Amino acid sequence: MAxxxxxxxxxxxxxxxxxxxxxxxxxxxxxxxxxxxFTAMADSGVSIxxxxxxxxxxxxxxxxxxxxxxxxxxxxxxxxxYVDGSYLSYSVIETGVAVVGLNITQEVLDAYNxxxxxxxxxGVPASLGDLITMGSTVGITALDGFTILSAIIYGSYDPGSxxxxxxxxxxxxxxxxxxxxxxxxxxxxxxxxxxxxxxEEKAEIISGTNSVYIVNAEIIEEINNNRFIPDGSTTxxxxxxxxxxxxxxxxxxxxxxxxxxxxxxxxGGNTLADVVLTDLIPxxxxxxxxxxxxxxxxxxxxxxxxxxxxxxQPVAIDSxxxxxxxxxxxxxxDVYTASATINISSTKVNEVFLTKTTTLGVNVPYALNRTDxxxxxxxxxxxxxxxxxxxxxIEIIKxxxxxxxxxxxxxxxxxxxxxxxxxxxxxxEIELNISANYSExxxxxxxxxxxxxxx
Amino acid sequence: MLLILYRTESGANxxxxxxxxxxxxxxxxxxxxxxxxxxxxxxxxxxxxFQDYNYCYIPDLNRYYFINSVVAINADIFNFExxxxxxxxxxxDILLSNARFKRKIKQGDYIDPDFEYRINADITTHxxxxxxxxDDTMILTTVGSGF
Numbered sequence: 001m002a003x004x005x006x007x008x009x010x011x012x013x014x015x016x017x018x019x020x021x022x023x024x025x026x027x028x029x030x031x032x033x034x035x036x037x038f039t040a041m042a043d044s045g046v047s048i049x050x051x052x053x054x055x056x057x058x059x060x061x062x063x064x065x066x067x068x069x070x071x072x073x074x075x076x077x078x079x080x081x082y083v084d085g086s087y088l089s090y091s092v093i094e095t096g097v098a099v100v101g102l103n104i105t106q107e108v109l110d111a112y113n114x115x116x117x118x119x120x121x122x123g124v125p126a127s128l129g130d131l132i133t134m135g136s137t138v139g140i141t142a143l144d145g146f147t148i149l150s151a152i153i154y155g156s157y158d159p160g161s162x163x164x165x166x167x168x169x170x171x172x173x174x175x176x177x178x179x180x181x182x183x184x185x186x187x188x189x190x191x192x193x194x195x196x197x198x199x200e201e202k203a204e205i206i207s208g209t210n211s212v213y214i215v216n217a218e219i220i221e222e223i224n225n226n227r228f229i230p231d232g233s234t235t236x237x238x239x240x241x242x243x244x245x246x247x248x249x250x251x252x253x254x255x256x257x258x259x260x261x262x263x264x265x266x267x268g269g270n271t272l273a274d275v276v277l278t279d280l281i282p283x284x285x286x287x288x289x290x291x292x293x294x295x296x297x298x299x300x301x302x303x304x305x306x307x308x309x310x311x312x313q314p315v316a317i318d319s320x321x322x323x324x325x326x327x328x329x330x331x332x333x334d335v336y337t338a339s340a341t342i343n344i345s346s347t348k349v350n351e352v353f354l355t356k357t358t359t360l361g362v363n364v365p366y367a368l369n370r371t372d373x374x375x376x377x378x379x380x381x382x383x384x385x386x387x388x389x390x391x392x393x394i395e396i397i398k399x400x401x402x403x404x405x406x407x408x409x410x411x412x413x414x415x416x417x418x419x420x421x422x423x424x425x426x427x428x429e430i431e432l433n434i435s436a437n438y439s440e441x442x443x444x445x446x447x448x449x450x451x452x453x454x455x
Numbered sequence: 456m457l458l459i460l461y462r463t464e465s466g467a468n469x470x471x472x473x474x475x476x477x478x479x480x481x482x483x484x485x486x487x488x489x490x491x492x493x494x495x496x497x498x499x500x501x502x503x504x505f506q507d508y509n510y511c512y513i514p515d516l517n518r519y520y521f522i523n524s525v526v527a528i529n530a531d532i533f534n535f536e537x538x539x540x541x542x543x544x545x546x547x548d549i550l551l552s553n554a555r556f557k558r559k560i561k562q563g564d565y566i567d568p569d570f571e572y573r574i575n576a577d578i579t580t581h582x583x584x585x586x587x588x589x590d591d592t593m594i595l596t597t598v599g600s601g602f
Contacts (some may be wrong), residue, residue, distance in 0.1 A: 392582070432549070
């Protein structure tokens with residue numbers, strides 16, 4: 001059993017620390033015993049770096065042990081369990097200036113990321129262990145493909161006013177960045193636990209401010225039922241805002257469709273439709289690998305390659321881009337016109353080497369207002385047309401060489417040492433160095449010219 | 456002088472002929488011996504049928520010969536009319552010679568060949584691994600995105 005003295009309290013208060021025993025402020029005359037927890041609380045602006053308290057004399061070891069207090073990560077407090085016989089007034093205390101701020105933990109970073117924004121402090125992307133210091137500007141940047149609609153943080157419920165304070169980020173016009181000044185008004189908890197950040201996927205590659213929807217007959221019927229909206233003495237026809245309705249012969253990649261449906265033209269009824277995030281829909285038509293057969297010029301000689309494409313005329317392709325290569329085809333469909341740009345690439349050049357266009361879809365007629373002429377723009381169907389092909393394929397049209405591999409076929413001109421070859425050859429010119437008489441040399445040349453079989 | 460008789464089925468224009476059934480015979484040549492187109496008179500050897508041999512080699516002359524004909528002069532003497540096979544005789548030097556020649560096509564030859572072609576073509580097709588999938592999709596585009 002020991003008792004708190006003024007000297008003990010002064011030891012800590014001189015370092016701008018408040019001493020607590022068992023989580024209550026210490027006072028002179030307070031008793032404490034072995035195992036009681038002492039806490040040193042740093043005053044505002046002070047950070048505890050270390051506290052070492054001297055223990056009682058250790059007769060066995062022969063000296064005074066030193067006990068290190070456990071300092072909190074932010075330096076705001078330190079704790080130690082009293083060891084009987086120790087001298088609290090013989091404590092060595094090291095302090096520094098506290099950095100006031102909110103510690104950014106992984107949980108905080110994850111919370112912002114889950115809201116599809118990235119946190120920064122004064123424009124610097126926040127990292128684990130960073131501090132949000134008083135007076136700094138907290139920023140949030142929308143992840144690619146998202147727009148921030150609003151970002152609100154909440155304080156603690158105030159029973160006095162019966163309300164919960166809230167602070168709202170200021171969002172820029174593009175909706176991709178928001179800021180909030182961090183002050184001491186009580187927003188700490190809200191900043192560390194963002195729960196009300198609203199974003200939406202943005203269709204950033206759609207021209208202007210147009211919208212692209214996936215619809216069906218029922219939705220179109222609903223649009224036609226709801227398109228005429230009374231406005232005072234007149235009626236507004238929302239159908240005038242429809243640019244086109246087309247039908248394309250494939251489904252759209254889910255990655256190109258917004259997770260959120262919207263009512264077409266903001267009309268009521270059952271007009272909720274999937275929103276397409278682009279007005280140029282890419283369709284991967286896959287690849288075709290065409291192997292070589294002979295691995296020589298026979299693969300290319302008298303060979304025609306014709307690529308057949310859905311909704312398009314066939315296209316002849318130079319065999320250089322085809323034989324022994326892989327062709328890849330991509331359609332880019334313009335949702336306004338149903339025209340498609342067909343990009344054909346080859347591993348021969350590793351990029352697009354041929355581009356052509358066609359019309360892919362059918363313009364679907366839709367209900368008209370009283371003054372429009374019929375909107376039946378189906379003329380484009382004749383340009384492409386449904387050729388009943390759903391996958392690209394390539395025709396290799398080849399006239400086979402006769403006796404190309406024949407025993408006595410000598411189709412390839414070469415110049416080399418004869419010893420490197422076997423089979424039948426016909427020599428045109430030779431540098432013949434033999435110790436034979438003239439007639440023998442001539443006989444050799446005649447024989448080689450007529451053709452010899454080297455075994 | 457040694458004469459080695461052979462049988463060969465290899466053609467006259469073959470370099471590295473296959474020689475079989477060698478028979479060694481000692482011969483004596485006359486002063487007017489023609490080393491390019493020699494005529495050899497050989498006495499009958501028991502167990503050897505000279506008509507079966509069509510090729511020979513004379514090591515001392517370092518030459519190979521075609522046996523063009525074997526004629527029996529009488530019951531015991533045969534006349535061999537021979538002709539030097541220059542391709543086999545000088546094959547080592549020939550094979551080491553640099554030459555421009557025409558040969559059969561082989562892998563890696565990517566030059567315009569001089570072939571005859573069939574008039575009717577063969578057609579093979581290769582299909583893409585992807586294509587249009589599922590049902591048609593109806594797409595509606597509108598002015599404005601704020602509805």
